[in-house]
Amino acid sequence: METLLANEKIYKPQMEAVEDAAERISKVVVKTPLADSFTYSKRYDARILLKREDLQQVRSYKIRGAYNKISSLPQEQLDKGVICASAGNHAQGVAFACNKLQAKGVIYMPITTPRQKVEQTQMFGGEWVEVILKGDTFDDSYKNAMKHGDKFGQVFIHPFDDEKVIEGQATIGLEILEQADAPIDYVFAPLGGGGLLAGISSVFKQLSPNTKIIGVEPEGAASMTSSLKEGKVVELAQIERFVDGAAVQKVGSRNFAICKENLDKMVTVPEGKICQTILDLYNQDAIVVEPAGAMAICALDSFAEEIRGKNVVCIVSGSNNDITRTAEIKERALLYRGLKHYFIISFPQRAGALKEFVAKVLGPNDDITHFEYSKKHHRENGPAVVGIELNDPADFEPLVDRMKKKNFYGEYLNDKPNLFQFLV
Template identity: 90%
Template sequence: MNMLLEKDRKYKPTLEAVKEAAERISKVVLKTPLAASFTYSKRYEASILLKREDLQQVRSYKIRGAYNKISSLPEDQLKKGVICASAGNHAQGVAFACNKLHTKGVIYMPITTPRQKVQQTQMFGGEWVEVILKGDTFDDSFKNAMKHKEKFGLVFIHPFDDEKVIEGQATIGLEILEQADSPIDYVFAPLGGGGLLAGISTVFKRLSPNTKIIGVEPSGAPSMTSSLKEGKVVELSEIERFVDGAAVQKVGNRNFEICKENLDDMICIPEGKICQTILDLYNQDAIVVEPAGAMAISALDSYAEEIKGKNVVCIVSGSNNDITRTAEIKERALLYAGIKHYFIVSFPQRAGALKEFVAKVLGPNDDITHFEYSKKHHRENGPAVVGIELNDPADFGPLVERMKKKNFYGEYLNDKPNLFQFLV
């Protein structure tokens, strides 16, 4: 094992270091509310508290680690400047810190980063930062940033696998314990690279050892779950990028070692369920969150029985959501709920076929939301891609039966993701 990995195994943030970080960042980082959620407390028959990191100046907790790291650098390093790679929130934290500390920063972001996050990064950094869009994933941007770092001798500000960054994120744990009126039974927190959970889990294990720490990551990017299963850090070959704030192919070495020891459980949440939580938070509580910010709350269903009557904290990690993604968020939520379905429908090429489909195949509350059809004169039947929204998931089985009985059924697309995404 190389020396870096050996060092990573030995590192654990100390309470003294976390308290120093809290003091260092106190003038620029908000002490965010620990607010009771009436909606979720009633739903789960528990005391559900939301740690509202979405209310930070940069709308995520990432400012804590970024500012703690950069502000702790020696003056000669600050003069050279810093560089980072980020899917959005860490970039904004670094940009904010560079502007405050008058330090030049170069920020690499994936080309797929939502425009809103790119614009916010540029706004927070102003003249002090340069944003470079390169690569399809965080890991692509990371590799390009490391090349830039070596070429120009800049200090790299890692988004999660860094001691000062971990200690900055750990200050959330101190705040929760200061703000809570009663002992905390459970903490649910999102996990991407692992910096947040490495930090807060250490604080809780020292100051509140009976609190169960639950990590939550998206099903499409289960990097920590896979690593814990293998007993070592593994790099995923492919990931689903939708939850951009938590979609990484490889967790941090330091973070893995700490989380392996401190976490009580890891939960993977489907992206569609996360989308439904985003919509619920907006419609029921007027809270705007990004996908990663909804993950902790999305995991409560998995512990519905265990948390009854308990004090539970969910960390709402960020609210940097681009409004242009709303249609996709709604679509994913409907697909996950079993309400939206796509088919290849085989229409007989005769007059009245579509009318028959609407009148005798669709249920009284079913709605066609997507329709693509091309008439083929040399065929008896013409295929159409049809999207149908149901009123109740239970209506799906009878719908398919009627389609087959009337010879309209061609193929179901929801369970064929590659074909589905190509056609719709």
Template identity: 85%
Template sequence: MSTLLDNSITYTPTLEAVKKAAERISKVVVKTPLGESFTYSKKYAANIFLKREDLQQVRSYKIRGAYNKISSLSQEQLDKGVICASAGNHAQGVAFACNKLSTKGVIFMPVTTPKQKVEQTEMFGGEWVEVILKGDTFDDAYKNAVKYGDLNKLVFIHPFDDEKVIEGQATIGLEILEQAEGPIDYVFAPLGGGGLLAGLSSVFKQLSPNTKIIGVEPEGAPSMSFSLKEGKVVELSEIDRFVDGAAVQKVGARNFAICRDCLDDMVTVPEGKICQTILDLYNKDAIVVEPAGAMAITALDSFKEEIKGKNVVCIVSGSNNDITRTAEIKERALLYAGLKHYFIIRFPQRAGALKEFVADILGPDDDITHFEYSKKHHKENGPAVVGIELKDPADFDELVGRMKAKNFYGQYLNDKPDLFQFLI
């Protein structure tokens, strides 16, 4: 982990600049609805409103900053072309802008980017865009893109640490204040590199200073939280990449400076809890979101007492979720809720051992969801990796007690992340 800070950065977007951005992007950006969520309003005894940026043409707010930046370039710059690095949503915004403005774009994306986001980027860009997959993380892709851009003299379109990008994202703040029928007490918004929160918070601090702005990060990539704590930009050495739309190792210097002055609080949310929000939004409200898009709503639990009776806005930032990730999302949600558990079970190598385990060890509502076993000859016991799903997390202790009493218990794997990830 290293720390960096450019003390010369004093930029804050002006309302005039944000209004110009709103005018510039008005032909391509949808004024997304701000609607009350009856599900979450009832759950938190508050007035919870969702700003549906998942309904943009590129299914995320990133089109705002990308189009504002690219459309502000000179014709000479547009003729040479642009380049960017992105884990997905910024890439789609840049691709869409390149297509609309007839300028060539080169887009670097991590190899680990969900296939759906790569395909959508290619679709939005058409013949105007070339996608290059490079590196395992956004930061890897970013470094490669900068080198390529310098070599070919292309304008780099930064996903968050850029004034025009920040001003484009800030237009969300103008829309919310225009759409709201009364005062807004809280705004919760996701934070990756910080472009959205920098723009949004600066607008609210100028037009609605009593509104509390809460930034939300994934627990596995708390770049801004660490930076604010240290008073300088912190580069994390390792991050959990699951929330690909918000997993960055280092926030932008401009974004940090603005958030340091304008944010009221920062909170991190566990990836497993984010997954449960994704499932709830789909099952209860028929809303499809990606992990980053669910973060703001996920954070409401941490403020459930403070927001009672208040007017609260949550930014639903994007819906670019690959359906092939559904199994992993469900798995992470179950693990977080304490409903899914993995063990190494020591099975006696005799006939009827599995039958005994099912009859005497499992509870009436327990279910085996994973089973790997290979019989070992000349051994008294044979190990098996077993996944068990419970109906109630309170049943866990009794389950383990029965395993130990009958001498089936080997190891519990959920709290051994390295071994757990290797086996499952």
């Protein structure tokens, strides 16, 4: 992979290159709507516009950069084939491009990639791609893909740290400015490796310099936030992998250099809040998004006063969400809102103890959603892992007080992540 040397001139996407990219990808990329959101406009007393990249053929913006890169390669390189590593959306973009251009592609994906994204990648690529599941994270897959590419002389299609990829993603900025009927005051966009924001921010800084550019990344994988704080690209030792489309341990060097100069602010959002936003978008607007696709909207709360009366664009980056994750998304949302709590409850080893707990400890609107208990006759008390869903976060403290008064309280698990994940 190309690296940015300390004494190397910083790459900046030029408008001519972005316009060339827009022309190159025009036959395969959908010019997605810039749609008014009644729900969020009313909530924030602003004009909130959603750039619906979830409506692309591969259901994410990644097709832009992938196709721009692959279609720009000389034929002798295409004949050797291309290779990439991706947690899902870039893989689908590469697969689609390989199929369209009839170029062989090898795609490495983490073993933890949702099945839906793996199947979609295979579907878009057809006979032209081979999918290999290797490693637990994007970074693991990336290292394996690089070894494979070096061995067989295949061109590596980087998901974010590549000039042609950045220029392809930058075409979103061109579209927004073409579609907008008024000046844009703010753009909120998700960030994983940084290719999307590097591209969009470059277009706005050249064509609409007064627009504020806000980058948004998951709290558990804050690689750009950490890098900006240190003033250099840093690699996180561990990351939360839930937001698979934006969970990388290290951002691209080109993207870091561009974002450091162009971003007005970088913010992080909790994974639980992302989950609640996914549910809100589905229930209120019938929009299906993946975790990374919801991140930009999640950040609006932090800017509620600042954006009032303004024209705001949020990039809805993708909709490749596996339905099998719905239970986890709901669980994380409830935990974030303070409505789901797990305890170790100490039950006296006598008949009627559970009945007493339900009748005299639980509130009228409290619901037991998880219960694990094994009776041991040689003990006075038997522990049970109990999950309780509340109707209101304010019901939590009274519940704990009743547990303690009735001598049922054992231990609260939500704030003990290692024990919590092991038991629940």
